[in-house]
Amino acid sequence: MDTRDEFTPATVRRLALRAGYMCAKPDCKQLTVGPSEDRKSRVTMVGVAAHITAASAEGPRYDADLSPIDRASEANGVWMCQTHGKLIDDTESRYTVAELRRWKKQHEEWVFARVASAGSALKHGLTSVSIENVGPFRQRTTISLGRHNVVFGSNGSGKSSLCESIAAFSGGSNFETFRKRWGLFGARSPNMMIEAAISVNGVHTKVRLNEEATALKRIPKHHQTRLHVEVNGNVAPHWPRSLFNIVYLDSQNSKPNRLKDAFRRDLRALAPQLGLSEDQLWDALREELFCSSTFGSRIRRIGEYRAEIRSAGSDHFYETGGVSGSEHTFALFDIILRMIRVDPRSAPWVIIVDSSLFLGLDSESKRRLVNALNALDEPAVQTVVCVNSEEDAVELTADDSERWIGSSATGALTVHSFL
Ligand SMILES: [Zn+2]
Known part of the structure; x- marks a missing residue:
């Protein structure tokens, strides 16, 4: 029965x-x-x-x-x-x-x-960043961020300082890059301060990192600085790195690992930012995971550190070296977004795209990339996209101009943000 x-x-x-x-x-x-x-x-x-x-x-x-x-x-x-x-x-x-x-x-x-x-990034994301004594930011500068942000300015205007300062909060190699680039925590260190306000499901946290001088009087000329951390105004032994899930894409990032294969090089630089080992990221390149992807790339692994990509509109899989620069870039974004989607952590994700990544893309691809990132509903990522020219900034934002709410100029750098 x-x-x-x-x-x-x-x-x-x-x-x-x-x-x-x-x-x-x-x-x-x-x-x-x-x-x-x-x-x-x-x-x-x-x-x-x-x-x-x-x-x-x-x-x-x-x-x-x-x-x-x-x-x-x-x-x-x-x-x-x-x-x-x-x-x-x-x-x-x-x-x-x-x-x-x-x-x-x-x-x-x-x-x-x-x-x-209710879909607001400001209840779930990085709401502002303050920077002092990093690169061109000598005086304390506070930049409010919306859910999607386009930053433009010429070389040396502070785009990279902004990107690297934000990325530094995630620790690891991003903090190392930041520290080395600006020569921080050394003898002649410039007393840097960065502060991020972040909201995780409506709970606000302010994290402030600055250099603190520790002069050893017994040894002349031996001046050192150490990291001083404050969380919500209270001195803290560590900063809550787990609040900051940040992917920082810069064509320079993957240079130091000296691999010939550009795809492997990019994955190696990407893996730790996604909280994965290089091998774990390669293991995730299973075709079934990519049967639907934001940019339509299908990706599959075909051997040790070898993969094939079928880009949107194509009928064939090609080994990674055989695809164009824009197809390579779109595949990377599809991998990032897929990994973020399956990430069990609840902290918000911020994807920072430095202008160098855009140099290899034609304007059609740039538009496609930015529009798709801005339209992303799931996963709910926040984006900061840097471009070198005002024309690019205007072009990339023209479709949605009425959605641009915050626009603040700080010298040669302009930040637009919209929700
Ligand atoms: Zn299911």
Whole structure:
């Protein structure tokens, strides 16, 4: 006798709505509903209300202690895409009751946070940066940031100082680049100060880093500086680096690792910024992960440190060395965005694109890149894009000029920001 304690249509609907119609598997979040021109309902649905403990005795994770009513209740369901709905039932030893409950709870919290923040980057992102004694910023300068920012100015106007100062907050190689570039923490160090205001789901934190002199009187000429950290005005032993998930793209970044293969070189520079090892990033180049990507690149690994790219509109995969500069750049962005999408951390992501990355792109590609980044809804990333010429800045922003709200000039550097 097989009796199944099925969910009622009302329970299925509630499970789907509470999940935002997205698969609850943490690295999936597939949208499961959309328009159909052929079905009578005019809706296609590729999601399922999966049972956490099975609806019948033969099913996976069956719990004989549950009453039929509990078994068919909302508490015993989790919303999944069809693929993962089947996967969790076919491999029940791996996907335990506790694991599925964790997914459901995490996913509902994630959906709630998205609804509550109403899409505003200023409730979830870097709201301002202050800089003093870094590059051309001799006096304290505060720059407000919107969700998407285009910065323009000629060489030496401070674009790189701004980019590197922001990136420094993420620590690691970004902080090293910043420290070396401006000769900080040395004998003749210029007493730099950088401060970032960041908001994570509406919770504001101010992080201030500055050089503090430590003169050793017994040894003349031995002046050193050390890092002084304040968080929300209080002295702190460390700064909360985990609040700053920053990818800084600069054609200079990957130069020091001296690899001939430009793609491998870029991935090696990128991996630590994404919180991954080089090998982990290569392992992520699985074709199925890239079946849908922002710029339409399909990427697959074909060997140790070898990959192929099929760019949007092309029928063939080509080994990375055989694609054009813009196809290479778009593939890199597709990799970054894919990795950010599956990142479990809740802190906001900031992608900084320095002007050097744009030099190799024609204006059509520049526009495509900036428009796509600005239209990004998921993942909710904040962008800072630097360009050298005012023409580029105007061209890149023309389509959305009414959306530009903040524009402040600091010498030869102008920051536009819009929400
Ligand atoms: Zn899924």
